[in-house]
Amino acid sequence: MIEQGEAILKGEDDPGLYIYSAQFKQYEGLVCDMMEFIWSNGGAVIDHKTGQVILDEHAVIRAVAFVRDSIIGKAAPRGAVNYEEPESLGLFIQGKAVFHRNWPYAWAVANDPEKSRIAGKIGVGPLPAFQGHNSASTLGGWQFGINRYSRHPEEAWQFIQFMTSQQSQKRLALESGLAPTRRSIYQDREIQEKMAHLKAFLPAFEKARPRPLSPVYPMISQELQRFFSRAIVVRRSDLSEMARATSTRIEKLLKLGSMIRK
Numbered sequence: 719m720i721e722q723g724e725a726i727l728k729g730e731d732d733p734g735l736y737i738y739s740a741q742f743k744q745y746e747g748l749v750c751d752m753m754e755f756i757w758s759n760g761g762a763v764i765d766h767k768t769g770q771v772i773l774d775e776h777a778v779i780r781a782v783a784f785v786r787d788s789i790i791g792k793a794a795p796r797g798a799v800n801y802e803e804p805e806s807l808g809l810f811i812q813g814k815a816v817f818h819r820n821w822p823y824a825w826a827v828a829n830d831p832e833k834s835r836i837a838g839k840i841g842v843g844p845l846p847a848f849q850g851h852n853s854a855s856t857l858g859g860w861q862f863g864i865n866r867y868s869r870h871p872e873e874a875w876q877f878i879q880f881m882t883s884q885q886s887q888k889r890l891a892l893e894s895g896l897a898p899t900r901r902s903i904y905q906d907r908e909i910q911e912k913m914a915h916l917k918a919f920l921p922a923f924e925k926a927r928p929r930p931l932s933p934v935y936p937m938i939s940q941e942l943q944r945f946f947s948r949a950i951v952v953r954r955s956d957l958s959e960m961a962r963a964t965s966t967r968i969e970k971l972l973k974l975g976s977m978i979r980k
Contacts, residue, residue: 719737719738719793719817719846720737720788720793722816723737723738723793723816723817724737726816727816734814735813735814735815735816736793736794736795736809736814736815736816737792737793737794737815737816737817738789738793738794738815738816738817738818738819739794739795739798739801739806739807739809739810739814739815739817739818739819740789740794740798740801740806740818740819740820741801741802741803741806741819741820742785742789742790742794742798742799742800742801742947742950743799743800743801743802743805743947744943744944744946744947745802745943746939746943747802747803748943748946748947749856749929749939749942749943749946750856750858750929751819751856752781752782752785752942752946753854753856753927753929754819754845754854754855754856755781755782755784755785756777756778756781756782757854757927758781758845758846758847758848758851758852758853758854759777759778759780759781759784759847759848759851760777760848760850760851761775761777761778761780761781762778763778763930763942763968764930764968764972769972771965771968771969771972772965773945773961773962773964773965773968774958774961774962774965778961779957779958779961780848781848782946782949782950782957782961783957784848785949785950786949786950786953786955786957789950790950790951794815795809799947799950799951803820803821803824806818806819806820807820807824807827807828810824810828810836811827811828811833811834811835811836812835813835813836819845821858822895822896822897822919823895823896825840825842825895825915825919826895828840841918842915842918842919843918843921843922844921844922844925845922852925853922853925854925854926854927855922855923855925855926855927856926856927856929857926857927857928857929858926859899862877862878862881862882864878882899882900884900884902884903887899887900887903888903888906888908888909891903891909891913891916892908892909892912892913895913897916897919897923898916904916904917904920932971932972932975933975934971934972934974934975937971937974938968938971938972941964941967941968941971942964942968944964945960945961945964948960
């Protein structure tokens with residue numbers, strides 16, 4: 719990706735053009751983006767077989783260092799450390815970034831000629847991976863759930879069934895640009911005619927992974943946000959030392975999560 723971007727920048731000769739745009743502000747979006755770099759280098763935050771926090775392993779450190787040293791301030795603007803989805807997409811639709819990482823909704827925005835300078839001139843594909851490893855995407859989406867104390871669980875379940883039905887999923891795709899969660903809809907003739915790009919989205923969805931599973935995930939996310947943000951902002955930071963300290967704190971949180979389960 720970097721090599722292709724550099725070749726394009728050289729050919730365009732535009733000092734305001736960047737290779738990459740994504741979300742690197744200290745918030746949940748940063749965790750999503752950084753997990754994709756980590757997974758795509760064979761790393762992980764937690765070893766799901768042993769339950770151990772492995773944030774300080776070489777694969778993780780190398781992926782984080784790549785973002786710090788090759789993305790922030792180089793492939794992407796230095797200001798990307800303040801980007802959430804709207805800011806990163808804004809750079810892209812102004813024609814100022816070659817590659818862009820975002821959620822499926824961005825396709826409709828980028829192809830809206832009233833909002834985008836690149837409408838009709840973009841493609842989509844899975845995220846790149848480090849050599850010897852496979853592409854991985856962070857599992858996103860808005861989930862439905864029923865509060866265990868609800869006085870209307872049956873009505874809530876009926877609503878969930880309605881929203882996740884074939885008819886609703888297709889309508890949400892056609893009218894709101896949302897990616898369906900049912901595989902069968904990708905084979906629908908009308909969807910294929912009006913939303914041909916979804917075929918290219920599917921491989922990324924199939925490789926999507928969830929963030930660390932824990933009843934105390936919000937606290938784990940706060941630790942990861944602080945670690946990732948400091949790691950990519952402070953150029954000469956000791957990533958291994960920071961990762962070990964963060965791992966220790968996350969391990970304590972996991973023990974708390976285990977107590978909650980019991």
